[in-house]
Amino acid sequence: METETKLLSDSSQDIDIAADILKNGGLVAFPTETVYGLGGNALNPSASQHIYAAKGRPSDNPLIVHIADTAAVYELAENVPDIAKTLMEAFWPGPLTIILPKKEIVPDATTGGLKTVAIRMPSHPAALELIKKSGVYIAAPSANTSGRPSPTTAEHVMTDLNGKIEAVIDGGAVGIGIESTIVDLTGKVPTILRPGFITKKMLEHLIGKVQVDPTLTHPDPNMRPLAPGMKYTHYAPAGELYIVEADNVPEKINELYRKKKFEGFRVKILAPQEHAHYYDDKDVIIVGSTTDGITVSARLYSALRECDDLGAEYIYSESFKDYEIGGAIMNRLLKAAGHKVIYV
Numbered sequence: 001m002e003t004e005t006k007l008l009s010d011s012s013q014d015i016d017i018a019a020d021i022l023k024n025g026g027l028v029a030f031p032t033e034t035v036y037g038l039g040g041n042a043l044n045p046s047a048s049q050h051i052y053a054a055k056g057r058p059s060d061n062p063l064i065v066h067i068a069d070t071a072a073v074y075e076l077a078e079n080v081p082d083i084a085k086t087l088m089e090a091f092w093p094g095p096l097t098i099i100l101p102k103k104e105i106v107p108d109a110t111t112g113g114l115k116t117v118a119i120r121m122p123s124h125p126a127a128l129e130l131i132k133k134s135g136v137y138i139a140a141p142s143a144n145t146s147g148r149p150s151p152t153t154a155e156h157v158m159t160d161l162n163g164k165i166e167a168v169i170d171g172g173a174v175g176i177g178i179e180s181t182i183v184d185l186t187g188k189v190p191t192i193l194r195p196g197f198i199t200k201k202m203l204e205h206l207i208g209k210v211q212v213d214p215t216l217t218h219p220d221p222n223m224r225p226l227a228p229g230m231k232y233t234h235y236a237p238a239g240e241l242y243i244v245e246a247d248n249v250p251e252k253i254n255e256l257y258r259k260k261k262f263e264g265f266r267v268k269i270l271a272p273q274e275h276a277h278y279y280d281d282k283d284v285i286i287v288g289s290t291t292d293g294i295t296v297s298a299r300l301y302s303a304l305r306e307c308d309d310l311g312a313e314y315i316y317s318e319s320f321k322d323y324e325i326g327g328a329i330m331n332r333l334l335k336a337a338g339h340k341v342i343y344v
Contacts (some may be wrong), residue, residue: 004162004163005161005162005163005164005165005166005167005168006166006167006168007154007158007167007168008167008168008169009169009170010031010125010126010169010170010171012129013260013261014169015126015129015130015133015169016133017110017167018030018130018134018167018169019050019130019133019135020140021106021167021199022039022040022041022047022133022134022136023041023134023135023136023168025040025041025044025046025047025050026040026047026050026164026165026166026167027039027040027047027050027051027054027165027167027171028040028130028165028166028168028267029143029151029154029157029161029165029167029168029169030124030126030127030130030140030143030155030168030169030171031124031126031127031170031172031174032122032123032124032127032140032173032174033094033095033122033123033124033127033174033175033176034095034122034174034177034178034179034180034196034197035142035143035150035151035152035174035177035178035179035301036142036143036150036151036152036153036154036156036157036168036174037048037066037122037138037140037141037142037143038051038054038055038129038140038141038142038143038144038161038165039066039130039138039139039140040138040139041134041136041138041139042065042066042110042136042137042138042139042152043105043106043107043110043136043137044107044136044162045107045108045109045110046109047139048063048107048109048110048139049109051063051139051140051141051217051308053143053294054164054165055144055145055146055161055307056146056147056262057141057146058265059109059112059147060112060113060145061107061112061141062111062112062114062116062118063110063111063112063118063139063140063204064097064112064118064119064120064139064140064180064182065106065117065118065119065120065124065137065138065139066119066120066121066127066131066137066138066140067119067120067121067131067137067226068121068128068131069121070088070092070098070121070130072119072137073088073100075103076100076103076104076105076106076117076119076137077100077101077102077103077117077119078100078101078103079100079101079103080100083185083207084100084185086206086207087185087203087206088121088181089151089211090206091198091220092120092121092123093121093122093123093128093253094122094123094197094198095120095122095123095176095179095180095181095198096120096180096181096183096196096198096252097116097118097119097120097181097182097183097194098118098119098182098183098185099116099117099119099182099183099184099185099186099342100116100119100185100186101115101116101117101186101192102114102115102117103117106156106171110139112229114162115159116184116186116201118182120180124171124174126169126171129202130169131184133233137149141341142179143157143160143165143168144156144157144160144161144163144335145160145161147234147235147236147303148160148235148236148305149235149236149237149300149301149302149304149336150178150179150235150301151187151236151301152173152174152177152274152298152301152302153172153173153174154168154169154170154171154172156301156305159305169234172321173298173302174298175252175294175298176196176197176294176300177294177297177299177300177301177302178196178197178297178300178301178325178328178329178332179194179196180194180197180198181192181194181195181196181197181199181203181240181328182196183197183203183210184213187254189209189210189211190203190207190209190210190211191210191211191212191213192210192211192212192213192216193213193216194205194215194216194327194331195212195325195327195328196328197294197297197325197328197330199324199325199328200212200219200327215237216331234332234335234336235301235304235332235333235335235336236304236335236336236337237304237305237307237308237312237315237336238307238308238312239266239268239308239312239313239314239315240313240314240315240340241304241307241308241315241317241318241335241336241337241338241340242256242314242315242316242317242337242340242341242342243317243318243333243337243340243341243342244256244317244318244319244341244342244344245319245341245342245343245344246342246343246344247344248276249318249319250271250275250279252342252344253269253271253278253279253316253318256314256316256342257269257279257316260313260314263297265313266311266312266313266314267283267312267313267314267315267316268283268284268306268307268310268312268314268315268316269283269284269285269315269316269317270284270285270287270303270307270315270316270317270318271285271286271287271317271318272282272286272287272289272290272296272318272320273286273289273290274289274290274291275318276289285303285306285307286299286303287299287300287303287317288299288300288320292323293320293323293324293325293326293329294325296320296329297325297328297329300320300329301332301334302333302344304310304336314333317333317337319333320333
């Protein structure tokens with residue numbers, strides 16, 4: 001594309017415009033309850049290829065297919081076990097993606113060459129209306145340049161993709177702020193391939209034993225990604241990001257901060273609101289509250305982008321693991337930091 005991307009509202013009239021773009025093979029970014037997605041017709045190989053090109057995303061990294069009713073699952077998946085039905089009833093619409101064997105109708109261009117398909121039903125009203133009005137299933141990764149922090153506002157999308165896609169629907173800031181939980185249901189034991197708002201504990205309460213893919217904690221650079229976010233660098237700011245874990249985290253962060261500032265670097269600190277007073281006011285960036293994990297997840301990517309806007313060369317972050325969704329938050333933060341953790 002050479003023309004400027006249209007910025008649309010989430011009004012019914014503007015969603016009609018976006019739906020027509022999708023019908024004609026174009027790309028539209030839209031809000032979900034997790035992050036903004038970059039959507040194209042999931043059954044159109046050309047649209048999926050355009051998604052990869054717009055993002056600069058490796059084509060072996062599968063896309064998630066977004067649907068607006070559970071009947072779509074039976075059109076897209078070869079086999080839908082009872083366990084999938086249980087999860088759909090409990091968590092859809094919502095931030096859960098399930099992986100099932102795909103039918104031939106789903107092109108390899110959408111699944112990264114895999115014989116499985118990742119499916120979810122978002123709960124954001126604009127996303128559901130767009131799917132229904134377009135009449136297509138929407139393949140949609142996060143609407144950002146590949147490797148950058150995921151977008152949680154339309155402004156983030158425009159920063160990365162203006163001129164590369166046809167339109168963006170502005171639905172305001174998203175609620176959850178990190179991508180959906182992905183569960184692979186094709187093996188003997190349901191396996192979490194990406195943690196999210198729907199936790200392992202919540203899943204096991206309904207379906208029994210659930211395992212976590214070992215590459216989430218021990219990345220394998222030679223693996224073929226089975227789901228979005230498993231292999232490649234993601235969510236990274238331009239500066240060097242380090243996570244600090246110590247008996248006295250503020251003391252260690254301040255030590256590192258003062259050293260880099262003395263050397264002439266631009267430095268920022270990521271911390272929850274309640275800890276802000278430990279740090280230099282002008283260089284601390286607030287990431288939520290110690291009392292609510294959703295405030296952290298909703299703010300994380302915006303904070304990383306703010307570091308870029310401020311030209312941060314070094315970033316030191318507190319750990320955010322002590323939340324119910326701490327595993328999902330730390331998964332994103334560790335990937336953003338390239339697993340650089342300072343233990344003291």
